[in-house]
Amino acid sequence: MDSDVLIGLEVHVQITSLKTKLFCRCSCSYRxxxxxxxxxxxxxxxPGSLPVLNKRAIEKAVAVALALNSSISDKLLFVRKHYFYPDLPKNYQISQYDRYGLTPIATGGSVAIDVDGLNRVVRIRRINIEEDAGRIAYPEKSILGSRYALVDYNRAGIALLEIVTEPDLRTPREARVFLEKLGSILEHLEVADTSLEGAMRADANISVAGRPRVEIKNIGSPKDLEKALNYEVARQLNIVKSGGVIERETRHWIKERGITVASRVKELEGEYRYFPDPDLPPVPIGRELIEAIARSLPELPDQRARRIAKEYGVGDYMASVLVLHKKLCDHFENSSKVCGNPRLISSILINEFLRWVDEAGIDISSGIARLSTDRLCKLVQYFESGLISIKLLKEYVRIAVLEDINPEELRSKGLTTLGEESELERLVDEVLRENPKAVADSIRDPKAVNFLVGQVMKKTRGRADPKLVNEIIKRRLSEYGSK
Amino acid sequence: MLPPQCTQFSSISIKTLRERVREDSDFLFKYVEEVYRAIERYEQRLRAYITLRPISEVIDDIENLVKHGKLGPLGGALVAVKDNISTKGIRTTCGSKMLENYVPPYDATAVSRIKNSGGVVIGKTNMDEFAMGSTTENSAFYPTLNPWDYGRVPGGSSGGSAVAVAACEATVSLGSDTGGSIRLPAAYTGIVGLKPTYGLVSRYGLVAYGSSLDQIGPMGRCVEDVAIVLNVISGHDPRDSTSLRVNVENFEKYVVDYPLKRYRVVVLEEMVSEGIDEKVMKIFNSTLDVLAKRDVTVEFRKMPLLHYSLPTYYIIAMAEASSNLARFDGLRYGTRSEAEGKLWVDAYRKTRMTGFGEEVKRRILLGTYVLSEGLYEGYYLKAAKVRRLLHQEFTKLFREYDAALSPTSPTLPPRLGEAIVDPIKLYSLDINTVPINLAGLPAISVPGGFAEGLPVGIQIFGPPLSEGFLLNIAKLIESGRSG
Known part of the structure; x- marks a missing residue:
């Protein structure tokens, strides 16, 4: 079924590393x-105001184009893209275009991704420089039921890169990994801090089972991209299965509800009345500039993954996951240097840390603050000296990320046993769930409890204290019995 | 020759004003009172102004200039500013209901340069709505009358700026010229008006009509005043990306009563053939005689491409206008009409339907049409090509000649209501002025004489940045003309 899905992305990334907006001296940090x-x-x-290009934006865009192996135009041409919308102060957006002899700053290129061990190449169609719009706020949180709307132009004019892919993505998961990889490239280039709210947004074009493509707008993160696309694949397959027709349309991702909804207003495709902006003469992009930027490009995710795999012996796949998040990768390298055991650290970060960060709904930087190199090293140290089991280590990571608690504190408060106990309790509950008949027997006949104790001991490979297990089971059973 | 509204005192030049003030420090205040007397007597009929500052404010400004010794090159001159040039704290209506109560929070670069050079803004002048028109009858407020004949139009769109100067209700003025809007009213009111090389004067703060054509320029009763104001307002402005990076000359030194070189000037036959009024032609020929006496060589040449300049001009100007005027939706500033409908487009539609006048709506619609998908290549792109060719033709022409001469307008000032009823007739008043804007050239209109008691303007234009020689030739005409 997945082979029938074609996904292309239009990614909008704010060039957050600039000090000022694209065409004026207002600050880039507006949040x-x-x-x-x-x-x-x-x-x-x-009326009467004129745009003046922030030339640093060219350098940033050229760096991105080089990193994506795109071919760079010899001049920067801006066009006006017209549509009436309250968040657009001039009712046209200064953008770029690829027809009528005009050209975006870069075309072509590709990004390689590794999705659960499968290598894929996603082609880039073009890269535009353009200005961001303002934001509309509704007093009732949504357009429905609101008697008026408010507009905030703090964001208007922030420099954006629009990066458009070919429809080369086959699954929602691939789309997510691509967006993470792209974000990581931009972070390595120090072009954008994608963790900032709204700094990286995606519109997805998705076609399921050869049907017309549907555009989904307003997706704010890689995680949401995967969710929105999963929702959309399921929605469209349902329609196809029940013999319905999928129309070419634009839908909006409603994050809070986890669904996509059809846009109320039909977008007039092709009526943007593009024409060269007469306020902005073409700016030549010299070969020397491009070469200078190429020479000073930092290490990019692919190179870094190769180096990490070799230097730390963590394996190609682990390395490819680590480099999807620059800060995570930095954290990995720092922590590995401080406390050794890179394989354990990479495993903790990828298998445990990312999962709890996702669960906590925080970004990676906040997660890193909670599982700092200090804390991480303490855990590794406890584990290596046999103070805690691997299970408890994982439990500590969970508590550290979800509750922001220092593992040292946990230990000094004597929480080690409690931690062990809660881990045991979890296993006991598991065994009770798996054996409803034995539970019923045990409530009637206390001797039958021994079977359950045996099951728990099996799960812990004999490492738990049978007396403690017995106690916990009896406590649980009495709770059941009283219900 | 000056119209009857002027007195010898009120018609004083900037240079004389500066000299008299040096002798008598109270002279400036007497002068201000004299100008306001003229305004009191004639403004009710002429209606040159949309917003006139109270004399007390103007006196305060002058006292400040005197106190700080900042009378500068303008020496306290009273400058009337066209109402599409932004003035901080003074409403800037563009002659439109749409901006009836819009007060800009900033000064246009030209205005701040005027203020910094000892000029005082006396008021904002009437104009065709958004500079769209050639008679000032398209003002949303009222038409301005020609001081030579109250039954005739003063030309446009800078009609208010022309009349304020011609009737001595100001010392000098600023106009804007997109296709003749400074030169035509200068010709019809018997004053001097200069449209600078595209990019010589900053457009920052000029409410855009046709951005690639618009220029702010000075208007005055004599060539010298115009040169002095040009000195002040010209020069590179980092806030306008189309502003030229040139060292500005002292234009005043070109205003001498003798030829600064052996000029070779050309008359393009297309500009003196079709539809030219005989009376206009007679004055034009007598001007050629005046120049011949000053060793100026005059030759005739053909440039058939000129036949395409009017349609080319209107396609480009209207396309740009449709884009530039998109921002007027009543949301952030300007007049808003409360709409019945539920959608924001309903509010926009109502505001734009009622806020714009007929001519503005006509040009927005035509401009929207020529930029539409499928029509763009046939109209806008083709017009852009013709424009390039025209530019090349002029470049070639001015390899052989220092300047070119033509009547500014093919006719004497039309009677009120005569031209406005027929758009084609209205547009053809610009036949000799629009090619100059298309090619970005400088041009000046200087009085050549009178026919039936009405002034006739002579247009002199030349290669880019030839303002100095144009001013010199204009001075030769000014001092050589008989009446």
């Missing part, structure tokens, strides 16, 4: 500002 305070006549589109 903390009260509404409409990070604005000026230019980004508000006041």
């Amino acid at each position: 903390e500002n009260p509404p409409n305070t990070n604005v000026c006549p230019i980004c508000l589109g006041l």
Whole structure:
């Protein structure tokens, strides 16, 4: 079934590393500002104001183009893309275009991804530089039921890169990994901090089982991308199965509800009335500039994965996962250098840490703050000296990430046994669930408990204290009995 | 020759003003009072202004200049500013209901340069709505009358700026010229108006009509005043990306009563053939005689491509206008009409239907049409090609000649209501002025004489940045003309 899915992405990335907006001197960091305070006549589109290009944006875009192996245009041409929308101050967006003899800053290129051991290459169609729009806020949180809307232009005019792929992605999971990889490339280039809210957004075009493509807008993270696409695949397959027709349409991802909904307003494809922006003469992009940027490119994820696999002996797959998140990878390298045992650390970070970060709904940086190199090294040390089992180690990682508690604190409060006990309790519950008949027998006949104790001991490979196990089971059974 | 509204005192030049102030420090205040007397007597009929500053404010400004010794090159001149040039704290309506109450929070670069050079803004002048028109009858407020004949139009779109100067209700003024909007009213009111080389004067703060054609320029009663104001407002501005990086000359030194070189000028036959009024032609020929006496060689040449300049101009100007005027939706500033419908487009539609006048709507619609998918190549792209060719033709022409001459307008000032009823007739008033904007060239209109008591303007244009020689030739005409 998955082979019938074709996905292409339009990714919008804010060039958060710039100090100022794309065409004015307003700050790039707008997230903390009260509404409409990070604005000026230019980004508000006041009559008579004119855009002046922030030339640093060219350097950033060229670096990205080089990293994606795209071919770079010899000049930067801006066009106006017209549509009326309240968040767009001029009712046109300064963007780029690839027809009428015009050209975006870069075309072509590719990104290699490794999805659960499967290597794929995703082709890039083009890279645009353009300006971001403002944000619309509704008093009732949604357009439905709101009597008015408010617009905040703090974000208007922030420099964006629009990176468009060919429809080369085959599964929602691949799409997620691609977006993570792209984000990581941008982080390695120090072009964007993708962890900032709204810094990386994606629109996905998805075609299921050869049906017309549907565009999903408003996806804010790799995780949401996978969710939205999973939802959309299921939704469309349901329609196909029940003999329905899939229409070419635009839908919006509603994160809070985990669904996509059809757009209320039909987008007029092709009526954007593109034409060269007369306020912005072409800017030549010199070969010397491109060469200078190429020379100073930092280590990129693919190179880094190769180096890490070799240097730390963590295996190609682990390395490829680590480099999907620059900060995670930095954390891995730092911690490995401080406390050794890179294989254990990579396993903790990939198998445990990422999962709990996801569960806690925090970003990787916050997760790293909670499982700092210090804390991580303590855990490795406890484990290596036999103070804690691998199970308890994992439990500690969970508590550290979810509750932000220092493992040392846990130990000094004597929580080691409690931790062990809670781990035992979990196993006991598991065994009770798996053996309903034995549970019923045990409630009637206390001797039958021995069977359950044996099952738990089997699970712990004989490492638990049978007396403690017996106690826990009896406590649980009395709780059941009283219900 | 000056119209009857002027007195010898009120018609004083900037240079004389500066000299008299040096002798008598109170002279400036007497001058301000004299100008306001003219305004009191004639403004009710002429209606050159949309917003006039109270005399007390103007006096305060002048006192400040005097106190800080900052009378500068403009010496306290009263500058009337066209109402599409942004003035901080003074409403800037563009002659439109849409911006009836819009007060810009910033000064246009040209305005701040005026202020920094000892000029005082006296008021904002009437104009065709958003500079779309050639008679000032398209103002959403009222038409401005021609001081030479109250039954005739003063030309447009900078009609208010022309009349304020011609009737001595200001010392000098700023206009804007997209296809003749400075030169045509200068010609019809008997004053001097200069449209600079594209990029010589910053467009920052000029509410855009046709961005690739628009230029702010000075208007004055004599060539010298125009040169002095040009000195002040020209020069590179980092806030306008189309601003030229040139060292500005002292234009005043070109305003001398003798030829600075042996000029070779050309008359393009297409500009003196079809539809030219005989009376206009007579004045034009007498001007050629004046120049011949000053050792200026005059030759005639053909440039058939000029036949395409009017349609080319209107396609480009309207396309750009449709884009530039998209921002007027009543959301962030300007007039908003409360709409019945539920969608934001309903609000936009109502606001734009009621806020814009007919001519503006006509040009937005035509501009939207020529930029539409499928029509773009046939209209906009083709017009852009013709424009390039025209530019090449002029480049070739000015390898042989220093300047070219034509009547500014093919006719005497039309009667009120005469031209406005027929768009084609209205547009053809610009036949000799639009090619200059298409090629980005400088041009000046200088009075050549009178026919039936009405002024006739002579247009002199030349290669880019030839303003100095144009001013010199204009001075030769000014001092050589008989009446």
